[in-house]
Each structure stands twice: as structure tokens, then as C-alpha cells.
Amino acid sequence: MTKEIVIDPITRLEGHGKIIIVLNDNGDCVRAFFQIPELRGFEKFAEGRHAEDMPQITSRICGVCPTAHHMASTKALDDLYKVDPPVAAKKIRELFYNLFMLEDHALHVYILGGPDFIVGPDAPKEERNVVGVIKKVGQEVGLKVIGMRKSVRQMMEKIGGKVIHPVFGVPGGISKPLNEEIVKELKVLGDQAVEFAQFTLKVFKDIVLSNKKYLDLITSEAYTHRTYYMGLVDSKNRVNFYDGMIRVVDPNGKEFAKFDVHEYTEHIAEHVEPWTYMDFPYLKKIGWKGFVDGEQSGIYSVAPLARLNAADGMATPLAQEAYEEMYEMLGKPAHYTLAMHWARVIEMIQAAERIKELANDPDILDQNVRNVPTATPSVGIGVVEAPRGTLIHHYETDERGVIRRANLLVATQHNIGRITLSIDKAARSLIKGGVVNDGLLNMVEMAFRAYDPCNACGTHSLPGSVPVPIYIYSESGELLRVIH
Amino acid sequence: MPLILFLGNSLYAEDRIGLLVGEILKGRLEAEGFEVEILERIGYSLIDYIAGKDSVMIVDSIIGEYGEVKLIEDLKSFAAFSPKSPHYAGLPEAIELIKALNLPLPERILVLGIGVRDPYSIGEIPPELNARVGDIAEKVHREIRNVFN
Numbered sequence A: 001m002t003k004e005i006v007i008d009p010i011t012r013l014e015g016h017g018k019i020i021i022v023l024n025d026n027g028d029c030v031r032a033f034f035q036i037p038e039l040r041g042f043e044k045f046a047e048g049r050h051a052e053d054m055p056q057i058t059s060r061i062c063g064v065c066p067t068a069h070h071m072a073s074t075k076a077l078d079d080l081y082k083v084d085p086p087v088a089a090k091k092i093r094e095l096f097y098n099l100f101m102l103e104d105h106a107l108h109v110y111i112l113g114g115p116d117f118i119v120g121p122d123a124p125k126e127e128r129n130v131v132g133v134i135k136k137v138g139q140e141v142g143l144k145v146i147g148m149r150k151s152v153r154q155m156m157e158k159i160g161g162k163v164i165h166p167v168f169g170v171p172g173g174i175s176k177p178l179n180e181e182i183v184k185e186l187k188v189l190g191d192q193a194v195e196f197a198q199f200t201l202k203v204f205k206d207i208v209l210s211n212k213k214y215l216d217l218i219t220s221e222a223y224t225h226r227t228y229y230m231g232l233v234d235s236k237n238r239v240n241f242y243d244g245m246i247r248v249v250d251p252n253g254k255e256f257a258k259f260d261v262h263e264y265t266e267h268i269a270e271h272v273e274p275w276t277y278m279d280f281p282y283l284k285k286i287g288w289k290g291f292v293d294g295e296q297s298g299i300y301s302v303a304p305l306a307r308l309n310a311a312d313g314m315a316t317p318l319a320q321e322a323y324e325e326m327y328e329m330l331g332k333p334a335h336y337t338l339a340m341h342w343a344r345v346i347e348m349i350q351a352a353e354r355i356k357e358l359a360n361d362p363d364i365l366d367q368n369v370r371n372v373p374t375a376t377p378s379v380g381i382g383v384v385e386a387p388r389g390t391l392i393h394h395y396e397t398d399e400r401g402v403i404r405r406a407n408l409l410v411a412t413q414h415n416i417g418r419i420t421l422s423i424d425k426a427a428r429s430l431i432k433g434g435v436v437n438d439g440l441l442n443m444v445e446m447a448f449r450a451y452d453p454c455n456a457c458g459t460h461s462l463p464g465s466v467p468v469p470i471y472i473y474s475e476s477g478e479l480l481r482v483i484h
Numbered sequence B: 001m002p003l004i005l006f007l008g009n010s011l012y013a014e015d016r017i018g019l020l021v022g023e024i025l026k027g028r029l030e031a032e033g034f035e036v037e038i039l040e041r042i043g044y045s046l047i048d049y050i051a052g053k054d055s056v057m058i059v060d061s062i063i064g065e066y067g068e069v070k071l072i073e074d075l076k077s078f079a080a081f082s083p084k085s086p087h088y089a090g091l092p093e094a095i096e097l098i099k100a101l102n103l104p105l106p107e108r109i110l111v112l113g114i115g116v117r118d119p120y121s122i123g124e125i126p127p128e129l130n131a132r133v134g135d136i137a138e139k140v141h142r143e144i145r146n147v148f149n
Helices: A040-046 A051-058 A066-080 A087-112 A114-118 A130-137 A139-160 A180-209 A212-218 A261-267 A304-310 A317-330 A337-359 A411-430 A438-449 B017-031 B043-050 B075-080 B091-100 B133-148
Strands: A018-023 A029-035 A228-233 A245-249 A255-259 A268-272 A279-283 A379-386 A389-397 A403-409 A470-474 A479-483 B003-007 B035-039 B055-063 B069-072 B108-116
Touching (some): A018 A438, A029 A411, A040 A403, A051 A066, A051 A389, A051 A403, A066 A087, A066 A379, A087 A114, A087 A130, A087 A180, A087 A337, A114 A130, A114 A180, A114 A438, A130 A139, A130 A180, A130 B091, A139 A180, A139 B043, A139 B091, A180 A317, A180 A337, A212 A337, A228 A304, A228 A379, A245 A261, A245 A304, A255 A261, A261 A379, A261 A389, A279 A411, A304 A337, A317 A337, A389 A411, B017 B035, B017 B055, B017 B108, B017 B133, B035 B043, B043 B055, B043 B091, B055 B133, B069 B133, B108 B133
Parallel strands (some): B003 B035, B003 B055, B055 B108
Antiparallel strands (some): A018 A029, A228 A245, A245 A255, A379 A389, A389 A403
């Protein structure tokens, strides 16, 4: 009989989580856990600070996705001060945000997650990295990736100041308007971005989709969960990264809920487990039924595949074509965790196309980019789709705008229930007879790397290394091995 | 001209130490002929700064004791000291990437680690560490001069 191992919560000093694998006497995995810390420390830190400082402060939570926090925070301030930004400001914010989405997704596709497929999930550890990717796709492609990321980042600096910690969004608008010179450059960059995103889809098709072994892996039971999916959609239920309503579909793809972010607490509740500090969000109306998938379980997912599952389509034509192609092959909704990479590439295309559309929109040259707030603040809630999923910032302040309470619901928190399922299922499916080799461990890691988990920067993982320590226990609780 | 990169995260109580030291030393080092950048960036984005330079010194926190300043010449050994932070999650890989792309790689890349006990907690700098910032900056300055003179 399986003995439940209760693991003491990780300390703040350990900081960045671990995987725990429990083996029975035959050496088969009977249970696997994933532990990561949460952001409560940050929320406490926010108390007593001026809300208007939050876009700069929260952007420091994560060096990988600062723009997502910056934008969610800025939108929360719009709401806090009851001020609607001018059209130009909204469009420039969306443009800026799509630049970030393109750049961040490219980071994951080529550097963080892509090597699993481009180089191969069971390739030698020393080759399963970005250098291995370059060996496989060629130096010219590598230079193209680095060059595109650099161009995007330089443009973001021109529009918003620092890339990593932008000084861009302010309540009611943005800090400065665009000029014709920047817009001219943006138009060129928009064309390049679309070409780059389509090129990435071609790379993905040539290397991943044309390889039956990889396709079998993507659609294998080890990486499949039938859960609910959540994402922001526009008025036509198409994917939108910057704004919209939160839509949830059930495991059959049927709309389950659609709500404004102000109602998020009516739809999302949190479950606590004794072995981790992390709360497990679930759909309130379904309830917490444990670590199981299916229509009766409130576990849901965010992130690229969830966004596409939760929408009726993409907002731009080339992305829509790619979207239709994916679902024709996988069915909709797609429950395959590893299809997250494919969805990410499709989102790169939408981001690039939106950059091009907005760069050619004459409204972005309007010099009126801010409505100065005058209302007395009380509560502000903002939402964006971070690259890794729905990101909600919620502030409550006194009448001076000093924060009394803050709540940040980040993508990795939404996903943690499904990530736990993914690691457990992958480990049970792959680890048999006491064989725990590097290739198998990488395939377990792939289960969570697909989500690109991100919690206070801690869990971004580079293939080719074990990003979090793996603890292997016997059923009796004896620690057999720790792999760093 | 050697480039000195001071790294850290200003939201974190102790991980901000590289930034604080950088602020103290920036003017002095620039007057001595060094190029100085104070950044809150992660591994791969450092490529834009590192590629094409002759020599680079990276100053950031490592897990250790307050007041400790440690010169690390072998980047592969850096993981043993480094906090698990994306600041360095990609630095050795970033250098490998520069090599793989045949971009100009600096002849010397060194890390100057500043000891902190807890690089992960958000908050104000602990008074004990804050009281030593000036001394730490002097140690860092001496090390930089020793290395490059």
C-alpha cells in the first residue's frame, strides 16, 4: 500500500522548489510532487507603499516577465483611480505588450523549452541546450533569433525606457507619446517580426511536427490531462493578451464561465495542502476534488495552450491559419501538455501581426496619451495575459492611495494543480523498475517545463540541467537520492 | 576598456547589494577608465553587453557571509556559489551561445561575488548588511584594481 509522504514545507532559503519522487519496492514511481514557493512575501512587502509605485516595484518581481507585472499593475491603477486612458495610450500599451510577448515566447521556444524538441528529449544532457539548438538549426538561425530579440528589446527601450523594469505605464495612460521616427522603425520591425514568427513556425514544423516520435510524445497519455482552461478573450472570443473578459471552457471545450476580472473571486478559490506553501487555485463552482482531472475536478490551466483552448480563434489572420492547422491535427480542446510549445509559436505569430497592425495604426501618433486621474482611490484590479498565463493584480488602498492589501494571482499559481498532475503522471508513466536516468528525469521535467513555471523568477528551467533538486524517496520515507 | 557590470534586484533585501555597490563606485571607476553598467538583468540579455568587449567583470551577490568578496575566475564553478536566480541561470550558457554564434567573446570574464545570507527574500536591506555596504564597496574596488592593473 502506498504510504503518503508528508514533506515539510520548503524554507525561504531553499527558495526555488523541488520535485519529490516516491518509489515502491519494485522501483516504480507511485507518486511525485512539485513544490515551489509563493509570492506572499511580496504582497506583505507591498502593504504601506504608494499604489502608484507598484508598476515599477512589481516589475522587479521577475527578471523574465517584468513587462507583464508592469502592465497588470498599470491596469490595476487605471481601475484604482477610475480613469480610462486615451485611445492612443491603450493602443501603444498593447503594441508594447505584444513586443514583449513576442520576445518572451521566442526565449522559451528557442532557449528554455525548445531544446527538448529541437535537440531531442533523450539527447545527451550536454547537448540539450541552446548551443545544441544552434548545432541543429545552424548558426545563421541562431543569429536571427538573437538579432530579433535584440531589435525588439531596443524598440521597447525607445518606447518605454528600461526593458527589464519599464517606466512606461502610468494611471490613465503612458509616460510619453510616440514620434514619427519611432513609428517608422516600428513599421519595419513589424514586418520583420511577422517574418520571424512565421520562420519559427516553419522551424517547429520541420523539426517537431515532421518527426513522428515527437508527435507521439506530444499526444502520449503521460502528458495528457482533461482539465478546464482559462484565458482572456476579446469581444469575438478571440485570444487577446492585453485586455478582455476572462473565459473558461470545460474539458469538452464548452464555455463554462465568462467574467470580468472584478468577479475573479466569485470564480476562483484556493485549496491548501500541508506539504507546500503554495495554494492550489480551483474553479469555485466545481470545487476541489483532489489531484484529478476531468469535468468534475475544479483544476484548470492557463498559459498558451489554455488560452487557445479557451478562445474561439486568433485575432489575426496568419495566427488563425496556424491555429486551425493545430486543432485539425490535435482536436479541440487539446489536452496535451507538450502542445503548449506549438500554441506558443502560434501566439508569437499573433503578437507579431498585432505589432504590425498597431504600428500602421495612425492613432498611435496622437500626442494625447494620458488622462490625469482625479478620483479618490479604493480598490483596483488589473489583468493581462502574461506569456505564462492569466496575471491578476488586485490592490486595496486608503484614500491617499497607500496600499492596505495586495493580491497577485500569477500564472504559475493558476497552473500549479495541473503542473502537479503533470509531474505525477509523467513520473508514474516513465519511472519503472528503479531506473531513474538523466533522460527519464528530463522527460519528467518536460512535463513542467512546458508551462514555463515562473514564481518570483525561481523556476525557469534550462534544459540540460536539473533546474530544481529532485528528491527520491522510498515508500517508507527513506531518502534514497538527491539529484541537483 | 574593461566593462564592470553590477547586477542585482532592488526588490530583494540582500540581492540588491551589487546595485548599491555599483552606485557607490560608478563615478570613481569611470574616472579610472572603466566602463560601468548597473543592471537588473538576466543571463541571456547580458549578451548584448558582453559580446564585443575585451574584458568583463560581473559583480553580484553569492551565498556567503556578509563582508565576503570572492573573485571567481572559473565560471563553471560559479554555480556552487550562486543563488538560484535567473541573473546567473543563463550566464555560462550565454557565454557558450556567444561562442557558438562566433560573436566576439571577451578575453576575460570574471565574477566578483559579494556574500549574502539570504538572496531570496523581498524587503528592506538588513541593517547589519547595510552598515557594511561602504566597506564592501572598498573591497570590490580594490579587487577590480588588482585584477585590471
